[in-house]
Amino acid sequence: LRVPFGLKDGRMWTAKQVPRGLDCGCVCPACKAPLVAKAQDSVDRRPHFAHHRETDCRGGFESAVHRMAKQLI
Numbered sequence: 001l002r003v004p005f006g007l008k009d010g011r012m013w014t015a016k017q018v019p020r021g022l023d024c025g026c027v028c029p030a031c032k033a034p035l036v037a038k039a040q041d042s043v044d045r046r047p048h049f050a051h052h053r054e055t056d057c058r059g060g061f062e063s064a065v066h067r068m069a070k071q072l073i
Contacts, residue, residue: 002048003028005064006035012068015047016040022052029067030059 005012006026015037018024024037026049034052039045049064051057 002046002050003035003060003064004048005029005068006037006049007032007064007067012064012071015049024049028055028057028060028063030063031055031057033057 005014006018006024007029008018008024008026012029013026018026018037020037020040022034022036024035026035026037027033028035028051033055035049036052038048038050040047051060
């Protein structure tokens with residue numbers, strides 16, 4: 001699954017809230033690998049993050065949603 005939120009400076013961000021691509025400066029909340037912000041201006045795809053390099057991370061989606069929910073509370 002795509003990573004819906006990225007971790008930057010101790011806070012969770014959506015792909016629309018940060019610069020495009022690797023310049024976003026976000027990491028995966030599960031494995032701490034660099035993320036790339038994608039599809040920010042797309043009408044066909046929802047904005048999301050992807051791992052910059054291939055990884056076996058399987059907890060990115062769940063960790064991102066969990067941390068964002070805690071941030072909202």
